[in-house]
Amino acid sequence: xxxxxxxxxxxPHRRWRVNATHEIDLPLPASVVWGQMRDLRRxxxxxxxxTKVHDEVPTGCAIPAVGSxxxxxxxxxxxxxxxxxxxxRWREGRSYAVSDLSRRGNHVGFPHICEYExxxxxxxxxxxxxxxxxxxxxxxxPVWLVxxxxxxxxxxxxxxxxxxxxxxxxxxxxxxQGTGARLSRPAPRP
Amino acid sequence: xxxxPPIQPDALLPRDIAPARCLDCYYVLEGLExxxxxxxxxxxxxxxxSTFTRKPPYVWWKLWLPGLxxxxxxxxxxxxxxxxxxxWGWALWVGVPLAAGCLLGYRFSAAWILMPALxxxxxxxxxxxxxxxxxxxxxxxxxxxGIFLGPICGGAVxxxxxxxxLKASRYEQSAYLPSLxxxxxxxxxxxxxxxxxxxxxxxxxxxxxxIHAPIDTAWDSIMFYEDVTHDPxxxxxxxxxHPIRTYGSSASVGDEKVCIYNKxxxxxxxxxxxxxxxxxxxxxEQSIGYERDVHLTGGSFRxxxxxxxxxxxxxxxxxxxxxxxxxxxxxxxHYAVRTLHEHVLEGMAREAEPGRPDSVTVRPARWEGR
Numbered sequence: 001x002x003x004x005x006x007x008x009x010x011x012p013h014r015r016w017r018v019n020a021t022h023e024i025d026l027p028l029p030a031s032v033v034w035g036q037m038r039d040l041r042r043x044x045x046x047x048x049x050x051t052k053v054h055d056e057v058p059t060g061c062a063i064p065a066v067g068s069x070x071x072x073x074x075x076x077x078x079x080x081x082x083x084x085x086x087x088x089r090w091r092e093g094r095s096y097a098v099s100d101l102s103r104r105g106n107h108v109g110f111p112h113i114c115e116y117e118x119x120x121x122x123x124x125x126x127x128x129x130x131x132x133x134x135x136x137x138x139x140x141x142p143v144w145l146v147x148x149x150x151x152x153x154x155x156x157x158x159x160x161x162x163x164x165x166x167x168x169x170x171x172x173x174x175x176x177q178g179t180g181a182r183l184s185r186p187a188p189r190p
Numbered sequence: 191x192x193x194x195p196p197i198q199p200d201a202l203l204p205r206d207i208a209p210a211r212c213l214d215c216y217y218v219l220e221g222l223e224x225x226x227x228x229x230x231x232x233x234x235x236x237x238x239x240s241t242f243t244r245k246p247p248y249v250w251w252k253l254w255l256p257g258l259x260x261x262x263x264x265x266x267x268x269x270x271x272x273x274x275x276x277x278w279g280w281a282l283w284v285g286v287p288l289a290a291g292c293l294l295g296y297r298f299s300a301a302w303i304l305m306p307a308l309x310x311x312x313x314x315x316x317x318x319x320x321x322x323x324x325x326x327x328x329x330x331x332x333x334x335x336g337i338f339l340g341p342i343c344g345g346a347v348x349x350x351x352x353x354x355x356l357k358a359s360r361y362e363q364s365a366y367l368p369s370l371x372x373x374x375x376x377x378x379x380x381x382x383x384x385x386x387x388x389x390x391x392x393x394x395x396x397x398x399x400x401i402h403a404p405i406d407t408a409w410d411s412i413m414f415y416e417d418v419t420h421d422p423x424x425x426x427x428x429x430x431x432h433p434i435r436t437y438g439s440s441a442s443v444g445d446e447k448v449c450i451y452n453k454x455x456x457x458x459x460x461x462x463x464x465x466x467x468x469x470x471x472x473x474x475e476q477s478i479g480y481e482r483d484v485h486l487t488g489g490s491f492r493x494x495x496x497x498x499x500x501x502x503x504x505x506x507x508x509x510x511x512x513x514x515x516x517x518x519x520x521x522x523x524h525y526a527v528r529t530l531h532e533h534v535l536e537g538m539a540r541e542a543e544p545g546r547p548d549s550v551t552v553r554p555a556r557w558e559g560r
Contacts, residue, residue: 035217035229039209042246062209062220163299167247168216 006154008147016136018112018146022154023129024162028169030126033118034093036165038063043116044072044098046160048153051075053085066090072100083109094118100134110137128165130157210234210242250300257297258308260369265290265312266319268373272380273325278482279387279514281380287316287338289372291345296353296368298346309346313338329429330483333522390516392487395524396506397531403542405493408501409466411542412491414440414458415530416449418537425529431478446474453479456486467493484523485510503538505531 009019026033037043040063041053055061056069064070070085082103089097095117102109112134119127132154136146209220212227212234219227219234219242226233234241265286272282294312298305317334320326326334352368401408416433431451438447445460457475462468470490480486492504507527513519540546 031229032215032217035212035215036246038218038220039211039246042208063218159299163253164246164248167249167252170247170249170252 006151006158008150008154010136010143010146010150012139012143016139017134018110018136018150019131019133020150020154021129021131022158023127024158025121026126026128026162026165027124028126028165029124030118030120031093032168033126033128033165036168037096037116037118040064040087040096040098043161044114046157046164047114048156048160049074049076051080056084070098072098088113089115107135108137111135128158128161130154130161208244208246210236210244211246213241213243216243216247253300254298254304254308257294258311260297261290261294261312262315264293264369264373265316266323268376269316269320269325270323272376273323275380275384277380277384278512279383281376281383283334283337283513283518284341284515285376285379287313288341288345288348289376290316291342292349292352292372293345293369294342295346295349295351298350299353305346309339309342312342316342327429327479329425329522329526332429333519337518387514390511390514392508392510393520393523394506394508395527395531396504397528397535398502398504399532399535399539400496401501401503401535401539401542402499403501403544404498405466405495405501407542408493408503408538411538412469413534413537413541414447414449415534418534420537420540422533423529425526426533429526430530431480440469440471451478461488462490483511483513485512503535505534507531 005024006022007020009017011017044050044053050072052073054071054073055064056071059065059068061068064087066087066089068087070087072083072085074081074083084099084101084103086099087096088099089095095115097113097115099111099113101111112132115129115131115133117129117131119129121127132150138146141149209218211218212230212232214232215227215230217227217229219236222228225235236242268286268289269282272286290312291309294308295305298308313335316338317326317331320334321328321331356368401411403411414436416436421427431453434450434452436447436449439445440447440458440460443460443463447458447460449456449458454477455475456473456478458471459474460469461472462470468490470488472488473486476486487508487510489505489507492506494502494504496502507530509523509527511519511523513523
């Protein structure tokens with residue numbers, strides 16, 4: 001029992017490589033959590049800096065296909081910035097990953113990849129893993145401040161996700177709980 | 191519609207519309223091969239809006255309201271129990287709000303910006319409860335607002351940290367055990383305070399004013415709080431009992447003057463007279479509603495001639511404090527007493543100083559009682 005749930009690694013001597021992860025234990029089956037994670041546009045906005053996610057070119061698909069170009073609207077202290085994104089990976093029932101890049105280029109503005117993964121622990125519990133990997137570009141900041149900033153973002157994101165997912169537990173129809181009967185498989189992602 | 195190919199429902203979706211979700215388990219139904227929820231098996235039809243919902247489940251009030259209600263109930267019940275046990279010190283006025291704040295922070299998982307509003311709500315609830323439980327009057331309630339705010343805010347921060355720590359340990363009893371432990375700690379603290387607490391020393395509050403009158407004139411203007419005729423400041427109007435009438439004399443040593451208030455009475459016995467320099471009195475009876483707060487012991491009027499036309503008048507009130515911790519209550523008690531002193535001194539100045547537009551030209555029969 002126990003162990004670190006959040007790890008923040010900032011390596012200034014390795015070109016400011018950043019690897020931040022946050023794990024949240026949930027009293028929900030992994031399939032239930034995945035059912036909520038499939039709403040990718042809403043799930044990504046759990047990050048306190050992400051206000052909206054939409055397709056760069058409207059496709060009419062509620063769930064974007066792998067490779068789709070997305071736009072993530074960021075907002076901080078009243079400042080609004082749109083960043084480029086792409087759905088890099090989609091493993092149905094397990095995880096997906098999106099890139100988060102500045103419009104000014106791939107090597108500025110903290111280019112990073114956000115990954116969201118759900119892992120079953122028991123029949124009725126699971127572990128949600130958030131991770132952000134990239135390169136910190138505001139190198140004028142002291143390392144401790146970068147770490148603090150990332151810690152806050154990861155913690156706030158995890159808190160929002162946990163609240164949203166626990167709301168499912170509170171609202172779910174008891175008759176539907178625990179059936180686990182997968183009567184049809186989701187369509188495989190391209 | 192016949193002869194036309196079926197419209198793919200996904201193609202109708204503007205990019206901002208939320209995806210369809212199962213009505214039972216809120217599973218996102220978009221992009222599935224079969225029209226049945228893979229989690230609970232409920233069937234759906236994306237052409238029929240009654241078979242799905244686009245609203246994700248979210249009960250925002252659960253993120254803070256249960257914690258606030260629990261903290262309120264805990265705070266009020268703990269206050270009542272400790273007051274019944276006769277504990278009016280640290281455990282009641284600092285321990286209870288600290289524990290209630292800790293519970294509030296522990297059960298809180300909404301945006302942090304909401305926390306100050308919840309802390310203030312908790313302060314208001316506990317203060318009003320204290321007044322309704324007759325643990326505090328209006329003035330004490332105002333002081334309590336300041337006393338409670340610090341511990342509640344500090345407790346809330348501690349509760350937030352405790353929640354993060356317990357989450358990391360994956361502690362199974364985290365839902366209820368902290369509440370029980372906090373309450374047990376409160377009771378333990380009350381017992382320790384009762385067993386090892388010390389009696390606070392007597393307090394003395396003095397206020398000085400220069401009255402522009404000869405010392406004999408100033409001496410003749412002596413009046414008690416109940417004798418002052420002009421309106422008291424608002425803090426005395428709402429915070430203290432109102433004098434209704436007085437009877438008895440205060441002309442000689444041994445005289446007793448009884449002052450009737452709206453909440454009871456105070457009897458003052460004249461202990462020492464050295465005209466025109468000193469009049470000292472003791473409180474021989476106090477039943478005015480403040481018996482759990484202060485035990486008035488006495489006071490004095492002291493006069494010192496500065497020159498022929500000016501006199502330094504000092505009012506002193508002495509009391510035994512009954513409320514703790516002293517650093518939390520002393521400032522409020524001294525403020526109330528000084529305000530009362532200034533009110534009395536103003537009355538004396540109006541009577542003694544000549545030429546004031548508000549001076550009293552006809553002296554009320556004070557020395558012979560009313």
